[in-house]
Amino acid sequence: MTIEELKLKYRYPEWVKHNDYFGPGPEHEEWFKKLFQISQNKKPEDIKIVLELGSFAGMGSTRLFSKFFSNATIICVDVWNWPNNNVITLNHKVSDIMFSFLANTYDIRDKIIPLNMKVSESLEFLNSNKIIPDLVFHDASHTYPEVLEDLEMIHKLFPSSAIFGHDFNFEEVKKSVLIFSENHSFTIKEYGTMFYICK
Numbered sequence: 001m002t003i004e005e006l007k008l009k010y011r012y013p014e015w016v017k018h019n020d021y022f023g024p025g026p027e028h029e030e031w032f033k034k035l036f037q038i039s040q041n042k043k044p045e046d047i048k049i050v051l052e053l054g055s056f057a058g059m060g061s062t063r064l065f066s067k068f069f070s071n072a073t074i075i076c077v078d079v080w081n082w083p084n085n086n087v088i089t090l091n092h093k094v095s096d097i098m099f100s101f102l103a104n105t106y107d108i109r110d111k112i113i114p115l116n117m118k119v120s121e122s123l124e125f126l127n128s129n130k131i132i133p134d135l136v137f138h139d140a141s142h143t144y145p146e147v148l149e150d151l152e153m154i155h156k157l158f159p160s161s162a163i164f165g166h167d168f169n170f171e172e173v174k175k176s177v178l179i180f181s182e183n184h185s186f187t188i189k190e191y192g193t194m195f196y197i198c199k
């Protein structure tokens with residue numbers, strides 16, 4: 001193998017500038033802020049614990065919340081070895097996403113708690129440790145009925161937490177949110193692709 005071939009072989013896809021590669025555009029930030037504003041009586045600084053379900057590379061909602069909720073600890077939940085992440089990391093092993101997450105969040109490490117767990121495990125774990133989030137943001141599985149199951153479990157274990165989520169434009173996410181809301185006679189507010197469940 002030549003040195004050039006070796007160089008190519010070890011050219012990790014994560015070496016692209018993350019801002020160009022991962023993370024939502026500024027419109028997501030605006031959508032979330034707007035939805036928070038129209039749905040909550042609280043100020044962002046009143047929020048102390050955010051539970052982010054689905055953190056991926058830490059460049060999207062993680063960064064947004066760490067800025068917006070200036071007094072909050074963000075609990076970041078992800079399995080980080082989700083099979084679909086392989087699509088993003090091309091031919092590299094899926095757990096590279098967790099390294100990206102850790103590298104991307106180094107500067108905000110005092111504000112976040114990464115939990116490498118499934119959503120359901122994390123909810124049980126936090127509940128058994130008596131940690132109650134002020135706000136839960138769902139952006140993990142995007143399939144029906146997984147989203148529905150997650151929402152039911154969030155509501156059962158943390159009835160007082162505000163529930164927001166992402167990708168309401170995804171058919172299966174929307175179906176899950178609609179059925180969940182119907183089950184409990186809740187209504188939904190949406191802004192951009194973000195949703196909020198009014199209890």
Ligand SMILES: C[S@@+](CC[C@H](N)C(=O)[O-])C[C@H]1O[C@@H](n2cnc3c(N)ncnc32)[C@H](O)[C@@H]1O
Nearest residue numbers: 054055056060061078079082118119139140141
């Ligand atoms: C759309 S991405 C999250 C994007 C992130 N919120 C952002 O703003 O960049 C979905 C993430 O959810 C994770 N995920 C999917 N199903 C999950 C589950 N059941 N438990 C934990 N994480 C899950 C995936 O590993 C993936 O990283």
